[in-house]
Amino acid sequence: MPKARAELLTFQIFACRIVSPRLAGALQWLLQLSKLQRRALARPAVKLSLVVLPSVFIGIHLWLAPALLAQSPKFGLGRIPTPDEIKAQDISVAPDGTGLPPGSGTAALGREIYTNRCARCHGDKGEGKDGGVPIAGGIGTLKSPKPLRTVGSYWPHATTIFDYINRAMPFNNPGMLSHDQVYSVTAYVLYLNGLAAETDTIDARTLPKIKMPNRDGFVKDPRPDVATPKKGNIDHAPTHH
Numbered sequence: 001m002p003k004a005r006a007e008l009l010t011f012q013i014f015a016c017r018i019v020s021p022r023l024a025g026a027l028q029w030l031l032q033l034s035k036l037q038r039r040a041l042a043r044p045a046v047k048l049s050l051v052v053l054p055s056v057f058i059g060i061h062l063w064l065a066p067a068l069l070a071q072s073p074k075f076g077l078g079r080i081p082t083p084d085e086i087k088a089q090d091i092s093v094a095p096d097g098t099g100l101p102p103g104s105g106t107a108a109l110g111r112e113i114y115t116n117r118c119a120r121c122h123g124d125k126g127e128g129k130d131g132g133v134p135i136a137g138g139i140g141t142l143k144s145p146k147p148l149r150t151v152g153s154y155w156p157h158a159t160t161i162f163d164y165i166n167r168a169m170p171f172n173n174p175g176m177l178s179h180d181q182v183y184s185v186t187a188y189v190l191y192l193n194g195l196a197a198e199t200d201t202i203d204a205r206t207l208p209k210i211k212m213p214n215r216d217g218f219v220k221d222p223r224p225d226v227a228t229p230k231k232g233n234i235d236h237a238p239t240h241h
């Protein structure tokens with residue numbers, strides 16, 4: 001390989017490293033090869049094994065590289081969602097209440113919604129029915145031999161109750177409730193757990209102020225590369241089992 005080409009190749013390796021370390025690696029190899037090449041060229045057997053075969057190998061790789069580096073193939077399916085469609089799905093509520101929508105409710109208003117839409121799976125008092133998930137009771141049992149994990153006994157943030165019901169409940173038809181109805185049924189779940197009175201107004205201002213019994217029961221994630229959620233970040237811990 002002439003010296004000028006080797007220099008060009010060195011530059012290309014440098015440029016490539018920014019775009020694709022794998023391609024840069026291949027070019028680096030080619031450069032090493034060109035140095036060997038000069039010494040080995042005199043011997044035909046060496047020439048075949050050290051130069052021709054690897055060059056063909058690299059050649060194929062370089063030829064394939066654009067395809068390998070290209071982004072996912074285009075299938076011509078779907079379309080870019082509109083800002084309104086994104087907004088409709090962008091429903092995350094942070095522990096501090098960031099993202100709670102306008103609206104309000106009370107447990108008194110939530111009772112009927114709960115009876116019609118929730119009780120058949122969660123029981124009239126949130127005790128869990130037919131193997132359904134209990135969502136009330138168990139406060140103070142977490143350290144006992146028979147811990148009962150419910151919204152009241154386990155979840156650290158009241159704001160997650162709105163977020164979870166709003167996105168996931170009723171299980172058979174999530175998204176059917178209006179924000180007012182979700183606030184009311186959230187109030188009712190709090191009421192079943194003895195954490196709100198029947199007439200307390202639950203809204204974006206009052207919900208974050210409710211102190212959940214297990215709010216200090218979670219340890220910080222000790223892994224150094226995992227940042228502790230900052231204000232406004234989503235805390236997924238309580239909703240996953």
Ligand code: HEC
Nearest residue numbers: 114117118121133135150151164165169170171172185239
């Ligand atoms: C058809 C049965 C069904 C109905 C109706 C239903 N849920 Fe659920 N609910 C479930 C199931 C199943 C889970 C557990 C889902 C999971 O963990 O992935 C659950 C989980 C929950 C949780 C979280 C419990 C926890 O500790 O993880 C809450 C809170 C909740 N539901 C509230 C409600 C409310 C409020 C309604 C009425 C608006 C409702 N659910 C209606 C079946 C139901």
